[in-house]
């Protein structure tokens with residue numbers, strides 16, 4: 001492989017932020033953007049709307065695959081301000097699930113209670129702890145009070161598959177109506193139940209969402225990206241789009257897409273104890289979240305395997321071999 005300068009993974013969760021996020025299903029980071037950055041992104045979404053014949057300023061305006069619509073949104077794919085949080089969870093298999101912009105004017109349509117994950121068999125059935133999507137929100141208008149098209153969530157509800165009020169606009173005891181200042185960034189666990197407040201104000205609520213997932217979960221807003229557009233991206237952005245011609249590559253990405261990032265602590269492209277006999281792109285590489293859950297996080301059933309087999313099979317190299 002040609003000599004290639006890889007980037008260190010940008011910073012992500014602090015331990016406190018992780019604990020709060022896992023407890024609440026939501027994290028709020030104020031002043032993530034300064035006023036120039038807020039203006040820059042607002043300008044981008046206003047340009048997108050102005051260029052769209054379908055834009056109607058009296059209706060809720062929402063587009064997905066927003067990264068292909070504007071350079072400023074494309075630059076967010078791997079933006080160091082937030083991508084490290086997603087990398088902490090999805091590691092080397094990070095993918096952009098969806099990119100959206102929203103403009104919510106007075107009396108525009110607004111969402112009923114729902115989780116973002118799958119319906120009849122929600123993500124939590126398979127993944128009771130880790131989110132199968134992490135949704136980053138950038139908020140570009142001040143929303144000082146309710147009834148401004150605010151995002152509303154039920155703290156901790158990422159742990160339940162049932163919520164009274166599902167499919168309704170009902171206000172529920174314990175819900176949190178998010179009031180915030182422009183420039184706030186939020187992180188949402190995809191199993192969290194949420195709804196949107198009506199907007200009865202004269203302020204048009206404007207924001208951008210980018211959700212990330214593992215590469216093997218289906219994309220929400222494209223089958224493949226436009227080839228000419230992909231060529232305008234840097235290496236990490238292109239990898240994170242995971243626009244593979246072979247569907248199986250989403251599960252087993254090609255060698256050239258490895259490493260996505262170098263470990264931010266060690267600067268290495270692999271775990272220190274990993275087996276150099278397994279090709280780099282096929283080696284198990286621990287995510288930051290796994291390390292937080294106990295290194296190595298083997299999952300609740302791993303000890304049953306360990307009991308039945310010689311420890312030599314799993315120690316000292318806990319390698320996941322290629323299949």
Ligand SMILES: O=C(O)CCC(=O)C(=O)O
Pocket residue numbers: 102111116150151152194195196
């Ligand atoms: O606009 C919002 O605040 C949330 C939208 C939403 O829940 C969704 O698109 O799934």
Ligand SMILES: [Fe+2]
Pocket residue numbers: 114115116194
């Ligand atoms: Fe949602």
